Amino acid sequence: MQLISTFENTVFLEIAVSMLEKEGINKENIFAVPLDNRMEERKVFDTLHRSDGISLIDIGMALATAFSVVGASVGFKLAWGPIYWGLIGAIVGFMLGFAIRLFTEIVLKKKRRLLKGKQAEVVLIIDCAVEKSELVENILWNHFALGVAKVK
Template identity: 60%
Template sequence: MQIVATFEHTVFLEMALSQLKERGISDLFALPLDNRTEERRLLDTLHYSDGATLMGKGMVLAALLSVVGASRGFELEWGPVYWGLIGGASGFVTGVAIDLFIHKVAKKKRRLLKGKRSEVILIINCGETDAAWIEPLLWEHLALGLAKME
C-alpha cells in the first residue's frame, strides 16, 4: 500500500518524518516542489485564462465617462459624438491603468507578504496494518492532503 501526502515545508514535516523512521518505516520518499520563477502573464490568450482581466474597470469607466462626455458635449464645441468618444476612450485607459497598477503593485506585495512556499510530496510504502496509524500521524502533523493507493 502507498500513502501519498502533501505538506508545507515546515518543522511539522520533519517531525512526521522522524516519527515514521522511529517506528520502523524506512521506505519513504519526500519530493519538494519548486517555486514559480517567472511572472504570471497579464494578457490572456484563447487557450490560457487565469480569470483575471484588465478590462473590467476600463469598460465600466468607459461607459460612465462616455455618457457624461456625450451629455456635456451638447454644450461644447465638438458636439456630443466626439465628446462621448473622448470620454469613453479616457475612461477605458484610466480603468486599464488602475487594473494594471492593482495587478502589478498591490497584488505582488500581497503575494510577497504571504510568503507562499512550495509544498512537499511525501510517498510512503507500507503494509495495511501500518497504514492505520500512519494516516492519523500525518493528519496530526498538518498534512495538506492525503491519499491511499492499494
C-alpha cells in the same frame, strides 16, 4: 500500500515524519520530495491556451460607462455634441481603468508576492503495511496535510 500526501514546507511536516517513525515506519519507507519554486515571472497577459482568471478590463469597463455618461451629459453644451463626447469619455475611461488595473497587477501584486515568500510544497510518499494505512492517514491529516491519496 503507499500513501502519497502533500504538505506546505512547515514544521508540521517534520512533526508528522517524526510521529510516523514513532509508530514503527522506517526511515527507508518515508520519501520526501520538495517541489521547486517558480523562477520565471508570471505573465500578465493571457493567451488563447492559458488564462489565470484575472481580468484586466473590469475597472476599465466600469470607468468607460461612468465617463461616457458624464461625457454625453456635458456634450449637450459642447460643440461636437453628446454622441462624440460620450464616445470620447468611454475611450478615456477605459484607458484610465486599464492603466490602473495594469499598474496594480504589475507593481503592487508583485510586491505582495515577494513579501509573502510562499514556499513550494513537499510531496511525502510513505510505504507501509495495509494494517497501518488508517493510522498513517490519520497522522498525515492531523498534521495539516494538503491532500492524501492511497495506492495499493
